[in-house]
Amino acid sequence: MPTPYLALALAGPHLLELTGDPALLARWDDLPVAFTVLGIDRIDASSPAATTLDASSVGAALAGRTARGRFLVAASPQRDHPYNLARRVASLGHLSGGRSGVLLGTADAYAPPGPEGAEAWGGAGLGVGAPLTEATAHDAGRAVRKLEQTWPYDAIVGDRAAKILVQSGRIVHADHEGAYSIAGPLNAPEPATGASVVGWLASASTVGPAAAPDPVFDLVLGPDGPVAVVPLGDELPDGVDGIVLRPSADQSVAELLDTATRLLADGLRPVEPGGPLRAALGLAAAAPLPSTSRAAFPVPQPQQSL
């Protein structure tokens, strides 16, 4: 078994601490950890902390304020819709140079429940929604992945002679049918670095029946997964690929970074900061959409001047 890599997880108050302190942020940006989960307490069945920030908003700030740190934004289908989530995930992928990804869990500890039986997205009041189960969250992960792939990055050609910016005949519908029905395509291309990493946080206490992690997930965090989430200060487990250090709400980011620095010095495997998350984790490119996918637009024709 190779030496496990180190990763970090931040709860609500840590997000405020990290983004509010430029020195801490610079330190975070330099640390050779694989990734940092932003807002893990939102989806790990914790009680909500006194303060938090939306994870994708924090991700956007990190995309602009840092150069090397990689991160996963925590998300749940409770109040979010896969189309809206996929947009933020793809946008983060572009604006962070592929340093980002998403970590899905079932329920959102900070959000009120939606209507009974349609707790996932039912709160949007559109007459649709799904039960808040692991199966629904898995389906959200599948939909996010598919949507991100509907517009291949290399369809952007910028052909000035033909006046064609995008070979839009290559953009396809997602035609996703599961807990969600989503036509697509997404309104942004796939990041140049490929489809974003989509992770799953398995939880000890789940809502509804537990489902086996879907093959769409690049990464599974949790009690029985290959990447263990370990409370800061606890003994580290053996036989895992990666260790995610998770401080409690009353432990500080500074303490977390101190411990991480020490554990790396003591022999946990450093992962050089900078570059796409997918490459840092040694993950293969996501499987492409089926070639039979329905085209969203006609093949563009060279344009004449008026």
Added chain:
Amino acid sequence: MTDRRPGHVLLGINVLVLGYLPAAWQSPLLKKDSFVDPGYWAEIGRTAERGTLDAIFLADGPLLTDPAYDANPVRLEPTVNWGQVAAVTEHVGLVATASTTFNDPFELAERLLSWDNLTGGRAAWNLVTTRGAAAARNFGLPDVPLREDRYERASEFVDVVRALWASAATGDEVRHHGEFFDVEGRLRVPPSRQGHPVLFQAGGSPKGRALAGRVAEGVFAAELTKDQAIEHYRLVKRLARDNGRSPDEVKILPGLLLSLGSTEDEARRRSDELHDAGPASYSLQWLSQAIGYDASKLELDEPFPEDVLAAPSDPQTFQGSLGFRESIVAQIRRTKPTVREYLKQTRYTGSGHAGFVGTPEQLADHIEDWFHSGAIDGFNLQPDVLVDGLPVIADELVPILRKRGLYRHEYETDTLRGHLLAGSPTPSPETL
């Protein structure tokens, strides 16, 4: 021109990705993927800030139209896009459009307040409703609710969002049970430097204006003529007063499509070249959508028939914007062009916003005229191509406005709400 009005004008930039003209992407200053390049977006923010501009706007909608010939359909998610830009700027306001039709009010309230917090209180939400089956099908619905229903939902949505923002400050639970939403909970996101995001409203339907009068702090309007702009300006300010607010609490910024050059001839040449470089098929498509009538059925060399101008064939299912339509029809009735003349005049502007082609000096004259006439509090400028159009605004237009006492020399306020409230007060409020 009427009496000189005290105070300064507000200036925003509507960042239509690379520029409002479809050919913007062909600029030699851009890479083929500039529209998703963080460096491109950072430069937009920094240039706007160099001109001490009040805000930069980003349109949005949860669907993709064909991007074959044009980067305008590309939509990075605005809170993420402006979140990244906020991280590389310090003063400029950031306005993100988000739909009340296809969002959950709790999720959006939490995200917008988080984003506002991280920008240091420079964020605004431009609330819009979403039309059309293409967007609906991304959310498991065959089509969106009809217009009336959509605005009622928007009105309740914004009340829930505002209550949740208030809960962030007070810690009190929101208990909302309405026609569309049931929310019991509170936000645990700390209030931002400006408390919570500024609210913008876009669009000129009666229900949109009523909502603006009730809650908006800024209106992104569409006006083609000064007289109509004055009328709408006074209407929205009056609606604000009728809601017990000061007319100064809502600022009116119509869009203005721009092609600028160092001489008028140069500006015209630029505009012509950019139009000619764009796809020829756009103009009839645009007009059809804007007026709710298949424009390919019109005689190109005849004036518009009155029945086409009178109303969209079916107002309940009309997919365009009523505000834009009203503004287009007023313009056609005033100048009585043939269809071909109108298409040439307007080209494929893609909206009912007025266009301006000329020098920065002439643009300053235009802004000064509309400002002192009481037609605007400011403009939301929409350059043809941003990469070289925005620097002209920041480095040439703004210094002219400053010399005339119409614009501030540096940022004097540190939040977007502060920027807006520092604009000129409503002229003659007693006569609204």
